[in-house]
Amino acid sequence: MPVVLLLVAVLVVVLVVRATAVAGSELRRERPARRPRPSRASRPVAPDDDPEFLRELGRRVRRDDGSPA
Known part of the structure; x- marks a missing residue:
């Protein structure tokens, strides 16, 4: 029974990661x-x-008187 729960948890994580990646690529x-x-x-x-x-x-x-132009 614990092995089945572990497999279900891993499957849920994988599906959530893939769904997030697909949604992110559609938004980008x-x-x-x-x-x-x-x-x-x-x-x-x-x-x-x-x-x-x-x-x-x-x-x-160069001017001698130094006055401005």
């Missing part, structure tokens, strides 16, 4: 593939990345 949806973003023209992120800013800064440093 595949995400649509992400499209790559279109590449934008690279722009300066900070002032020291901007060549125009660096040129203007160089001009200001």
Whole structure:
């Protein structure tokens, strides 16, 4: 009798695990593939990345009077 109860308990556990796996896979949806973003023209992120800013800064440093542009 105890062997039969043990087998029934194992069978119930196996069935519950399988039912949970099937239900979980039905609930899980595949995400649509992400499209790559279109590449934008690279722009300066900070002032020291901007060549125009660096040129203007160089001009200001070379000035004799040191006044801003």
